[in-house]
Amino acid sequence: xxxxxxxxxxxxxxxxxxxxxxxxxxxxxxxxxxxxxxxxxxxxxxxxxxxxxxxxxxxxxxxxxxxxxxxxxxxxxxxxxxxxxxxxxxxxxxxxxxxxxxxxxxxxxxxxxxxxxxxxxxxxxxxxxxxxxxxxxxxxxxxxxxxxxxxxxxxxxxxxxxxxxxxxxxxxxxxxxxxxxxxxxxxxxxxxxxxxxxxxxxxxxxxxxxxxxxxxxxxxxxxxxxxxxxxxxxxxxxxxxxxxxxxxxxxxxxxxxxxxxxxxxxxxxxxxxxxxxxxxxxxxxxxxxx
Amino acid sequence: xxxxxxxxxxxxxxxxxxxxxxxxxxxxxxxxxxxxxxxxxxxxxxxxxxxxxxxxxxxxxxxxxxxxxxxxxxxxxxxxxxxxxxxxxxxxxxxxxxxxxxxxxxxxxxxxxxxxxxxxxxxxxxxxxxxxxxxxxxxxxxxxxxxxxxxxxxxxxxxxxxxxxxxxxxxxxxxxxxxxxxxxxxxxxxxxxxxxxxxxxxxxxxxxxx
Numbered sequence: 001x002x003x004x005x006x007x008x009x010x011x012x013x014x015x016x017x018x019x020x021x022x023x024x025x026x027x028x029x030x031x032x033x034x035x036x037x038x039x040x041x042x043x044x045x046x047x048x049x050x051x052x053x054x055x056x057x058x059x060x061x062x063x064x065x066x067x068x069x070x071x072x073x074x075x076x077x078x079x080x081x082x083x084x085x086x087x088x089x090x091x092x093x094x095x096x097x098x099x100x101x102x103x104x105x106x107x108x109x110x111x112x113x114x115x116x117x118x119x120x121x122x123x124x125x126x127x128x129x130x131x132x133x134x135x136x137x138x139x140x141x142x143x144x145x146x147x148x149x150x151x152x153x154x155x156x157x158x159x160x161x162x163x164x165x166x167x168x169x170x171x172x173x174x175x176x177x178x179x180x181x182x183x184x185x186x187x188x189x190x191x192x193x194x195x196x197x198x199x200x201x202x203x204x205x206x207x208x209x210x211x212x213x214x215x216x217x218x219x220x221x222x223x224x225x226x227x228x229x230x231x232x233x234x235x236x237x238x239x240x241x242x243x244x245x246x247x248x249x250x251x252x253x254x255x256x257x258x259x260x261x262x263x264x265x266x267x268x269x270x271x272x273x274x275x276x277x278x279x280x281x282x283x284x285x286x287x288x289x290x
Numbered sequence: 291x292x293x294x295x296x297x298x299x300x301x302x303x304x305x306x307x308x309x310x311x312x313x314x315x316x317x318x319x320x321x322x323x324x325x326x327x328x329x330x331x332x333x334x335x336x337x338x339x340x341x342x343x344x345x346x347x348x349x350x351x352x353x354x355x356x357x358x359x360x361x362x363x364x365x366x367x368x369x370x371x372x373x374x375x376x377x378x379x380x381x382x383x384x385x386x387x388x389x390x391x392x393x394x395x396x397x398x399x400x401x402x403x404x405x406x407x408x409x410x411x412x413x414x415x416x417x418x419x420x421x422x423x424x425x426x427x428x429x430x431x432x433x434x435x436x437x438x439x440x441x442x443x444x445x446x447x448x449x450x451x452x453x454x455x456x457x458x459x460x461x462x463x464x465x466x467x468x469x470x471x472x473x474x475x476x477x478x479x480x481x482x483x484x485x486x487x488x489x490x491x492x493x494x495x496x497x498x499x500x
Contacts, residue, residue, distance in 0.1 A: 024441060029388070030387075030388030030389065030439065030441045030442045030445070031387065031388035031389070031390065031415055031442075033390070074390075075390075110391070110392070110393065112353070112393070112396075114350055114353065114354075115353055115357070174469070175348065175349075176345050177345065181345070181348065183348075183349050183393075184348060184349055184350055185348025185349065185350060185351075237470065
């Protein structure tokens with residue numbers, strides 16, 4: 001029995017929506033690493049988390065996507081890995097207050113293994129250090145997300161598994177005519193099989209294309225392995241209007257894909273870039289109406 | 291006489307070691323650098339580009355081929371410079387101010403280098419003044435701007451405005467790219483060109499400097 005079965009019933013759990021755009025709405029400036037707000041403006045980060053819990057999220061993430069030693073190190077913040085991750089989990093747990101699970105977010109290092117920009121050892125060490133800090137602070141599970149390189153994801157899963165927590169590995173399928181490849185060319189089948197072999201407890205797709213593309217990707221992930229599937233779709237691609245980015249997908253249109261995603265085998269459904277608490281509330285409503 | 295077809299194959303297959311070895315043999319045998327570039331390396335990169343377009347190649351293959359090409363070009367460049375040959379163009383590239391993402395920008399820089407452009411990479415989160423200084427210092431004729439975030443796309447517009455203010459806009463062609471960027475946006479902000487992938491960016495740069 002998989003590590004996620006304890007939480008999964010006969011219908012998908014609703015997760016949360018985007019954090020970055022929500023933090024921007026609260027004043028986060030371009031160029032500032034959002035994760036640093038866990039220490040600088042914990043109350044604003046908590047207000048994002050709380051908005052999702054109040055909208056009905058049963059799983060919320062943490063504002064820790066970039067809080068690994070490689071990425072923070074680029075900004076001269078390598079010494080803050082432990083503090084930023086600990087604060088991230090504490091903030092989300094306070095907001096959840098037992099009403100939602102807290103899955104901690106880990107992202108890619110942003111460096112390419114194959115070009116020698118980063119070594120396998122450095123990836124293991126950076127993501128391992130982050131995973132340990134997240135686990136020690138009390139995260140319920142670890143989510144490795146927006147991955148495009150299967151090799152880096154394998155290292156991340158290896159590092160994350162050492163904490164003993166359930167681990168999800170989620171990829172951004174944003175490339176190719178059908179938006180069914182990662183930037184590095186991996187298909188859903190490759191990603192699912194490799195992650196299952198690496199010992200992940202769930203696989204997923206997040207970011208990348210709009211929600212329409214996720215139904216087929218979800219079905220392919222599900223068919224290729226025996227793991228639960230995690231889906232967090234974007235609200236379509238943004239259009240520029242008067243110099244500002246506007247996401248044209250409505251919450252209702254987004255949520256209308258709930259049944260198709262559930263049918264395709266999704267165990268967790270939520271939103272990525274451009275989605276808000278309104279989208280989550282709509283997903284909860286649609287699920288309740290089924 | 292070395293088998294020059296092996297150079298074509300090495301670039302196509304992303305085999306830097308072989309590309310460098312064949313280039314050394316060819317130079318030792320008196321083959322001209324231009325002959326190697328024009329008849330073997332550029333056709334190989336063109337083939338790589340078309341394999342990328344039809345989704346047989348993805349980013350990893352593209353990067354390996356660009357690296358093989360670059361390895362070979364590093365041997366040829368001093369000879370080309372000595373003979374007075376100019377690079378395909380001089381490009382200043384960077385991710386605009388406020389945006390810390392550099393994978394897409396790095397990819398375009400590698401591909402342009404592989405295509406024989408002289409590339410000055412200013413990194414990520416680059417303020418307009420740095421672009422202006424680099425254009426003048428490097429005598430660039432192309433500026434390539436990258437942005438991954440919707441919130442940093444407006445910095446592309448302000449960078450182009452700053453180039454105008456500084457009086458260098460007319461000296462360069464500006465090309466833009468990045469996930470949220472579109473042809474329409476490129477036109478709106480007065481860029482000279484847009485491409486939606488690193489392979490097409492090479493064709494665009496060639497067209498802009500032609």
